[in-house]
Amino acid sequence: MAASASASLRHHLLLLRRPRFPLGPSPTFRTSYLPRRHQRLFASAPSSSTVENGEPSSPVEPSEGASVVDVNPPRGTRDFAPEDMRLRTWLFDQFREVSRVMAFEEVDFPVLESEALFIRKAGEEITQQLYNFQDKGGRRVVLRPEITPSLARLVIKQGKSVSLPLKWFTIGQCWRYERMTRGRRREHYQWNMDIFGMPKVRAESELLQAIILLFERLGITSSDVGIRVSSRKVLQAVLNMYSVPEHLFTEVCVIVDKLGKLTREEIEKELITIGLSSEAVQGIIEVLSLKSLPKLEEVLGSDVEAVADLKKMFSFAEQDGKLRAICGGGRYDRLLSTFGSEDIPACGFGFGDAVIVELLKEKGLLPDLSRQIDDIVFPLDEELEGPASSVASSLRRQGRSVDLVEDKRLKWVFKHAERINAGRLILVGKSEWERGMVRVKILSTREEFEVKAGELQ
Amino acid sequence: MAASASASLRHHLLLLRRPRFPLGPSPTFRTSYLPRRHQRLFASAPSSSTVENGEPSSPVEPSEGASVVDVNPPRGTRDFAPEDMRLRTWLFDQFREVSRVMAFEEVDFPVLESEALFIRKAGEEITQQLYNFQDKGGRRVVLRPEITPSLARLVIKQGKSVSLPLKWFTIGQCWRYERMTRGRRREHYQWNMDIFGMPKVRAESELLQAIILLFERLGITSSDVGIRVSSRKVLQAVLNMYSVPEHLFTEVCVIVDKLGKLTREEIEKELITIGLSSEAVQGIIEVLSLKSLPKLEEVLGSDVEAVADLKKMFSFAEQDGKLRAICGGGRYDRLLSTFGSEDIPACGFGFGDAVIVELLKEKGLLPDLSRQIDDIVFPLDEELEGPASSVASSLRRQGRSVDLVEDKRLKWVFKHAERINAGRLILVGKSEWERGMVRVKILSTREEFEVKAGELQ
Incomplete structure (x- = not known):
């Protein structure tokens, strides 16, 4: 949420928003494939090899009793013909193999969930685009937009019977409902890896390692992808430096999250509007534009916990070389209490199936997947x-x-x-x-x- | 639809109904695990190792703004905790391995489909229990109750570009909506294998071979399961023998389908009611109670096509030894025309994930699936x-x-x-x-x- 830093060409740190869950005090991360148009939770561009239905209008509209049925899948969804399925199976096998070597266990959940799991954070895009409806029994249900709440639900259900930490992964379909523009999809598959019960930055570092191992398997290098890391602790440290009152913290986060969508001037203006001094605004913007960890340390001082955490995380990651990806993740230490349970430190990422395939195509990294x-x-x-x-x-x-x-x-x-x-x-x-x-x-x-x-x- | 025959302990033929699609003239089959309570399309008994929610009431009901969320999945659905997931993965791997050696290609479809695909056969249980609703754009959609219509849709879409025959398989979740009674589920997974463009009985025989190969892998033998084969041709031949008018054919089928639900007397009564002579009724019932193919041949004569087809199918199957299963399938040569397209001969089965697991548990045939x-x-x-x-x-x-x-x-x-x-x-x-x-x-x-x-x- 603050401080942009890039230690070298190998590590593109950008301390950025972590959009989905109540954040803990530790670093979060969000890796991204550089072309910015792809940085949505749901990839906007269709995988071209797949039989899709994202067109503004279908050639044949289905209607009750019509003699010709619509041969397209419902708007915004895909069929997987054999060649598409071979690609998907290959990709999922990569996800599974990495999850296996990381000693994560696979879990799964119904694609249909209670709406209650997802309406806890009003105002977020993910809740505005819920694919929700009422079932015949009058219950509010939803085609899940993400999998983390289901994971948390099962962790709560298993309660004291499980030994922490839990390291779970799942590959599942997620849905959103929005007006269809050309090529947009309403579903995608997401690989999720989550660790419950590991409060330290080791959790983030294990998740990063999984992503790195995946990219190594796929042949993707640091010249293809970059990583952005956000840390609330860093932002907190900057706010402390300028004695910004604590109750403004959340508002500052929301504004800083708009980085990349708004210009620097617009962000400055918004920060001034909520009552920050122009000195504090300049300080925050300065940290946001830093491009390396050493410079961050210079500004904030080396005794700040935020810096120590980041250094630790990257010293772990350093051992892994190539560090760039296309996914989003981070801590959600406080999610369980929003569900009425005791909190357990938790950390995870979601990795979509669309952008990665595009990148692999672009780089000529897809293997020969013809029938055999x-x-x-x-x-x-x-x-x-x-x-x-x-x-x-x-x-x-x-x-x-x-x-x-x-x-x-x-x-x-x-x-x-x-x-x-x-x-x-x-x-x-x-x-x-x-x-x-x-x-x-x-x-x-x-x-x-x-x-x-x-x-x- | 007619004639029950069991050549030996190894082949339990029962010519029975094939419930789901417009039938072609060839034999259909439906294999079943003998305990009759399991013979539904959707298994009624839950797999006990899975975290399920089929209870009449949940401990905590979710409601908007409530502080404690329901930790159960939506009613009638399952979470797959790691141990459940290991079992599911193992089972699906068996399905996939058999599909691979049979040279079938994997395909997949959205779990959400247009309702129009499923409302073409009013009155069937599957349409009465549709998990259907209207999306925000006013479209009638459905959580699919079965996968065959989606397969047919993709075949139509691919049109002349594909070379027939197509041999496709898929493993996907299917849904139904009905009032929940204890332990009932609203979803299950189904392995489907389908062949398009193979008019001859070879298609049925390949599908049977797949099922047999699966059972061999699982260690299930002919003492565990039986196979029921239905043939409209057989019933037609009997009706011809007694000069029953052709327009009564469908009605006779419907009545004969109730075999096992109604007593012999009740079926006789119904057949008389629609206008059959008591001689014809006795003849039909006689054929229905036959227990071997040779006896069927004796009654109908060896030059009847129905008998020739069955003999061929079982001579193919004979080479495979153990012949018993838990799934349903058959021909649907006329499905594509109900969708407004040209018909292509088609044949397939659906194999659920619940009953087989119960059988394997009962027989102690589940492998050690602990974490490793x-x-x-x-x-x-x-x-x-x-x-x-x-x-x-x-x-x-x-x-x-x-x-x-x-x-x-x-x-x-x-x-x-x-x-x-x-x-x-x-x-x-x-x-x-x-x-x-x-x-x-x-x-x-x-x-x-x-x-x-x-x-x-």
């Missing part, structure tokens, strides 16, 4: 469908992926084999089968030979 | 947190799952290691670290030794 199967089994004769079926089934039992093809011409089968990157073509022909053999063709080498059906592997 | 991690790294001193963090991070880069623990007593760490089935404990102590070493303890053997930090693997 092991074998095609093809009977050359209708009478041999039974034998072909048993050949296929025996290969499948050995774990090979087998496409059993019937009622096609051989020419089609070869084209098909190419299209789906089949490894082998297994032809079941009459004369071979009478000798208990099948014909095997290795498609990459065009090699061809006969094998005993029972010995096919 | 490779290493715990623990600094013996606060000063060593940095080094411990870099040790953890290096192991994680090697793909090991590492829990980095701080601020705990050594005694807690040992207990924790046991609880999470850690393989090794890596202690970072001052005197060892000064020599560039860490202490490694293999937890299963209590073996203990020092390793150079840089050489730790």
